[in-house]
Amino acid sequence: MSKNSEFDQVNDFDVLVIGGGIAGEESSLKLADMGFRVLLIEKEPSIGGKMILLSKVFPTLDCAACITTPKVSETARHPNITLLTLTEAESMFKETNGQFSVTLKKKPRYVTEKDCTGCQECESVCPAIVEDQFQFNLVARKAVYIPFNIANPRIALIDIENCMLCGLCEQKCPSNCIDFSQAEEIIKVKVKAVIVATGFNLFDPALIPRYGFGRFKNVITSMQMERELAPTRPFNSILRPSDGKTPDNIAYIFCTGSRDQTCGTSICSQVCCMYSTKQAQLLMGALPMADLTMYYINIRAFGKGYNEFYLQAKDMGANYVKGKIAKVTEKENGNLILRYEDIATGKVTEREHDLVVLSVGLLANPSITSIFKNEKLEIDASNFIGQPDLLKSPAHTSIAGVFAAGTATAPMDIPDSIMSAGAAAAEASGYLKLKS
């Protein structure tokens, strides 16, 4: 059996950071800068989380890729940070001395990490074509693939589920790094503190059948639109899926999977109003002739510069309509009829659009709680990591020495995630100083 990591027996670190999104990276960098040795694990093949996949960010309209890549690169190169991708924590025991014994599971990449140059020759010969999860299924990728262009590490992996084991990649690879003999690796580490930065899950809009997602081709999610607008976009222009036409009458349905008890989420997702408003501004730039209609309940433009950004979108011509969508139906030509109560007139109204974007919400990702074996990591009523000392030490969890950062604790935007991650780093650092 060949191995991809350089771990042998038991390995000691000061802090284990679980999750390599923007929050996990920020916590890792702060702690590493203070001289602590950090092990950062990420279950995906690349770090960068959700942010690296976004187009531009509100309200500055900075290109997300441009501002994330330096942070990602700094994380990957920091001498005090050890990074493991395709790795999940499987179990964690708190010892009597306060240390955590952690068992990690690293999935095989089937590509030797240190030898792959990212040349993509393997991709060119692979005959297996699969939906590309990093483009949110808008286009396809190969079974051997580089996750996305600005991935870190930018090396290939084999999606073994979809691989036909034809061996073409192995023959083609100029650096001989395809290795089908790799197996799952179990890595044992000991750490003094843990930061949970496991992020959020996106709401699956198929759970609201009346919006027609999955049945009607021209109903897409905001994350798919995010990809269509990104610099590394799949089509190089804005298209609707059914026939590849450029849409000219686009509707946004806000609060899809948020503030909606029928799908189990009472809370507001905090970012959707703003990212939808941002997408509207970008779309008005990309498609100057297109109409944008934004169906909302309340606009939550609360952060620094956000209200001004919302007013700017309105001034640019986005039409904000207060009303909840009751039903979406599809016409033969792929257009969609939206039925809603128009609050401004009090009347039930129907309107036709050629593309519908669902502003999907942020859900808790509580699966991490199951790894804690002898202590319980509590969650709150909304399934986010519980914060028992919310207003004094928000990064504290129910377990001493385990801290939480970013959207693992609540829905929040990028600056709030950065600040929460900074707070977790401060808390972990203070905790480690006290222990030493």
Add this chain to the structure above:
Amino acid sequence: MKKKIGVYVCHCGGNISDYVDIEKVKEAVKDEANVFLLKNTLFACSDSSQTEIADDIKTSDLDAIVVASCSAKLHVPTFRAVATRAGLNPYNYVQVNIREQSSWAHSDNAAGATEKAILLVKAGIARASQSQALLPMKLTATNAAVVIGGGIGGMRSAISLADMGTEVYLIEKEASLGGHIANWGELFPTNFTGKELIESLHAEIKKRSGIKVFTNAELIEKKGTIGNFDIRVKVNKEVLPLHVGAFIINTGFDSYLPSEGEYRFGELSNVITLPQFKNLIDTSEKELIYNGRKIKKVAYIYCVGSRQEEEGENKYCSRYCCSAVIHASIQAKKKFKDITNLHFNGGIRTYGKQELLYEQSSKAGDIYLQFSLDSVPVIKQKGNTTCVKVNDILSAGKMIEAEADLIVLVTGMVPRKNDQLINHLRIPVGRDKFFNEIHMKLRPVETVIDGVFIAGTCQSPKNTLETINSSMAAAAKASSILSKGEISLEPTLAMINPSACTICEKCFAACPFEAIEEIEYENRRVAKILVENCKGCGMCTPVCPKDAIDLKGFTTVQIESMIDALSES
């Protein structure tokens, strides 16, 4: 003169290449003097491109590199690090901005954008040809920080700093710590009061010998630079000199005070502000009585002093008030019998988990009426009764009039008047008059002034949780810099050739950082740069009539060669 320059032209996904013809740029600059290697790259900043550049420097033995991509503000540290890793002095790298300055500025004119990009790249190559290796100056850093503002945020910053091993001076201008929150009742979503929270933080502060608290204190002087600030603090009537490595500014907010007559404030005795109402709830027993009158119907008018429409007014949303007032209205209903709450709002913004408050209040029967910000409610007094009149969006714009015993103006946060502090520290202030961070998304607690961090509501309106997070994040940032014990300063500083200087004093007047002093040189007086104060801004170089001043990294020779390249066409 550099002879082997590597030039990298970036597509920035499509940010640049959608408008600038990258191939044309390459074609136009390939024969420039000293260009040894020329490549295009999809994202120059991506890890794989960084590796490629570093490998090129090593294998081709490049003596300078030019990266033509985005603003220097974004990626200079990235590519300097690439150069350093590959063994090239980072000051032999030149950044050229063909995104903000070409593709984005001229997206309506692709040919023009390309032409401008070509000239900018040529100028960059010319500058790189004349570049020189520079070494950063290393100074020892003091692992101590001063926190200005002893509200909840400042107290939390202080505790975190102390726990991370940084010494703290906590300065509060009032007689006691705690700020606004010390006077507040129960805090959502916890069961304890503002007073209790402040008391428990105060107890934590007392436990830590690394925190020195000064009340009735204010900053009166600041000198020096990150790692080594010499400051003077006036405590009561005494002046105290302190030596610190960083500042955390946590000066908080002021509550908006309605102007006379705004929603009849000051005219009708039963029109009060949200802070007054919160205080009334906390201090009343059994019955809610105001001005001798029993209160049953309370009307809340939202967005007072926030989201204003007129030029010069507060255009921003104050973020905390929707949740704060709904929480207060729930408290009122819980504590006193027969309370009816009428919420005249501009669209409820109980974001995130605070939505649960809105849900709870709606379920308890509170009435919500919504106005448009360009048609706000009107308050009318008829005999003994006060009425609120509004065009209610939620009932198709119908005019609704409701009586109320008490009108609560939901006032937002406004920035404090901090003129003196701004003057001492030169912290940039935004259009909304709150302090501005260096980068809103990724560096929210840092400012353009090295070593000066901002946290809490002096940066923008925030609730308690957000204030705590930002205060701890600022502490983490400050500590991560100071705990190293050493600070590197930019070597791109001005220098004065003493033999040419005639001490005309023009540069003294031009320098905004008091970075020029007079010294003795060969028996005469000459000007000299104080390196620890110089920021390399370049204000002094053009005013010198003797051309005695040069700016390292931007020398006169470099600038002239760039002008030559730009005027070639």
